Amino acid sequence: MKDLRELLLKPKQDVADRKKALKKRPNAFAFDAGQLPFERLGDAQFELLLSDIYNALAGSDSHSWYDSARRMNDGADGGRDVILTHQGVSVGIIQCKRLKSNIGLPQFIPEICKFFLNSVLEPKLISADGKEFFYILAVAESTTAALMTFLDGTGVERFDALRSTFEEEALKVKNKYVKLKESDELKGISSGAQLCDLFWARMTATKTILHRKEDLSRLVADKDKIKSTYFKLDTVGGATTHEIEILLNNVLGTRGLSRGAGDVELASKIRTAYIDCNLNHNGRFNVAVVQGSGNSVEVTIRGLLEEPDSKLKHHFGSRVSIIICGSSALTADKWSFCNKLVEDYTSPIVLMVGCGYVDGLTLLKWKNEDQESKVWIDPEWEPASGCNYRAGWCWVKLSDEEKKCYILVENNPLDAELDHGNVSLRLAFEDVVVWPILGDDFVAPISESKSQLRRVYLGQREDALLRPNVLLVSHNTNAAEASFESSLSDYHALRQNSKVALVVSNSGQVRDYGVWKNVTGFFPTAELSNITTKAPTNSPCGNLMRRISPGALLAELAWDSTGHTIVVCRAFPYRFKDHGIYSDLSAEEVELSQIISKYPATVDMTVPVHSELEILQELVESGAFQASGVFTYSTIHGVKPGAAFLPNHIYDHGECVMGTVHALCYLKSQSNTHWRYERYCSGQLTYVSDSGYTANILGWSNYTYSVRSMEADIVDWAKQPGEHPELIVFWKGKGRIPDVGIKPSERGRFNITYAADEENNITYPTLARKAFVFGIDEVESYYSELDSSKSPSSLMEDIVARKEKLDV
Structure with missing residues (x-):
């Protein structure tokens, strides 16, 4: 049996470990809610920290029951880390657990069994029978509620309720460690119940204390020397806590805020x-x-x-x-x-x-x-x-x-x-x-x-x-x-x-x-x-x-x-x-769907507008309306090529876009009109009359663009080569032009930088595109008047008839 002093680390080992702690200090904030990162310390540093804390507390009113705290030299096997003595006699033990996860009863019971089994071999580890003894568990993080309740409790009942578990764990511990397994005192014992009988009365009389992260943080809070030994405090330029208080006072005080201690408390x-x-x-x-x-x-x-x-x-x-x-x-x-x-x-x-x-x-x-x-x-x-x-x-x-x-x-x-x-x-x-x-x-x-x-x-x-x-x-x-x-x-x-x-x-x-x-x-x-x-x-x-x-x-x-x-x-x-x-969906599809929600059909619009608008939004939200970008671009810019256009512009021109969309929904409500999904032709709708006449329909509203410029853009469009259905345009811009039919030979009327086109000229398109322009407000007047005699089909029949006259 060893003398107690033989079980303690030499003071020079503490000095060496403390120097290592200074070199490997984890970063921590000086002002904090007291939750220092104990889990980031090494095992030896955590044990040494507990030793320093308890030495600093020794002799105070609440810690008068011991006078010294020393680390053990066989903690890994013996199941103890820091021993507390009074006049050279052991009166307590601190078990240090630096795990990052919470510790529960399954982790605690083997540890306390290990300690008390070792006390059977080394009786000087604990105080004599009838004398007060403390078992302190210090964890770097926290514990489960069950373990906290257990350690905060008193009396033998809390141990007796878990007797069977203690017996199982005591036997496992004895068989795990060579020192215990081969000892003369324990070698012949093969029953967990017999093992527990060796230390049960002494263990159940022990007072237990739990230190979790917040408890340890409070113990260190006013001990600047200990804190700075084990943690590198994140301060401005390495300033002290007092210097930081002055800094906060100077910086915040000039702004009419509370000063000094108030800010330190806030930071804490x-x-x-x-x-x-x-x-x-x-x-x-x-x-x-x-x-x-x-x-x-x-x-x-x-x-x-x-x-x-x-x-x-x-x-x-x-x-x-x-x-x-x-x-x-x-x-x-x-x-x-x-x-x-x-x-x-x-x-x-x-x-x-x-x-x-x-x-x-x-x-x-x-x-x-x-x-x-x-x-x-x-x-x-x-x-x-x-x-x-x-x-x-x-x-x-x-x-x-x-x-x-x-x-x-x-x-x-x-x-x-x-x-x-x-x-x-x-x-x-x-x-x-x-x-x-x-x-x-x-x-x-x-x-x-x-x-x-x-x-x-x-x-x-x-x-x-x-x-x-x-x-x-x-x-x-x-x-x-x-x-x-x-x-x-x-x-x-x-x-x-x-x-x-x-x-x-x-x-x-x-x-x-x-x-x-x-x-x-x-x-x-x-x-x-x-x-x-x-x-x-x-x-x-x-x-x-x-x-x-x-x-x-x-x-x-x-x-x-x-x-x-x-x-x-x-x-x-x-x-x-x-x-x-x-x-x-694409950005254009998202914006189109949301702009429809922003400008819904109003109560003064006919039922077809309401129903077709709902169908359109569902098409967009389902991803079936694949030309959302081209669609919304054309409601603002018509046939103008290459204008700067981002999805955000749909939101910016929402009123113009939706004024056009309402009109298009009204026109779409007739059976011989459908949405166009292709990207290579102009217009948002295709119209096929009962007689077989086919045309694309373009809705175009831009309150910041003159109708003369809009007309010029259509003439430029008509000059492009390639076969294309006739285009019926419903427009609204700055100014007003009566119904008009546009042919490519008329381009010179709008842009003097181009020479007038002549028929039979090599630049004259073989298949001329045609466009016929009408005011979109005419469509608006149809769907805003609750007159059953007016319908999208009657409107389009009238438009086609007027188009024929313009085409002559």
């Missing part, structure tokens, strides 16, 4: 999760914004994550990706649904989902009952059971062993009936800092005492690594909000300190087309493709998801060469339809 209300991987790959990072709420979101995130057909895997492979949903995307009962998807996904993922209104009882359940699966980011706060909140979830999964779900509670709800949280979350990747921001927290001004804007600012000022900041804004709005646009400008100012990107997802559906199509997108960005649409705001510029209905936009983002703007390198839009998600 940030819970940091340290992520041991890079978010960027080759300077790019992957995100998916999900728009909508309820069933559409369930279906969408299932389609993004569920393997083997995961859309996220299809586009981004095994690289880490972020998915963000709006602040009211799902209800609180959908946690298990989301958690299962994250569990089954086989690559690194960050998933942020807002779950809208949550009552206090539900929050209390999340805080107290589910600690093995949910992380409560503010351990000191207990929500009021009788109040309501807005909450959300943020999963971070690096591997099957490293998965956490952080509970988010809105800190600044604009609804006065709601209670609020106090702490916000920060995900510190090695190369990027990510801020999940929920709902109204985004729009709280910097003057608010708990402003998220201000927290991000403080975080930037504290970060010595000057990492870029990505803000995940989970929002819910059904209208354009001035506060949202104003907040964008406020966050824009943060770019003076470091790179900042905003990824915004909306669970509502904006109907105010005049300002926003939606608030799902990326800021600040430079538009490089037609998949997204430009945000109608000046500072900062941004790209929005083009579709206002439910769907998702997957994008690969990167900062440009200046570092002030993010670029959408690749984008993959998806839409929710028929209980599934599918690759979205």
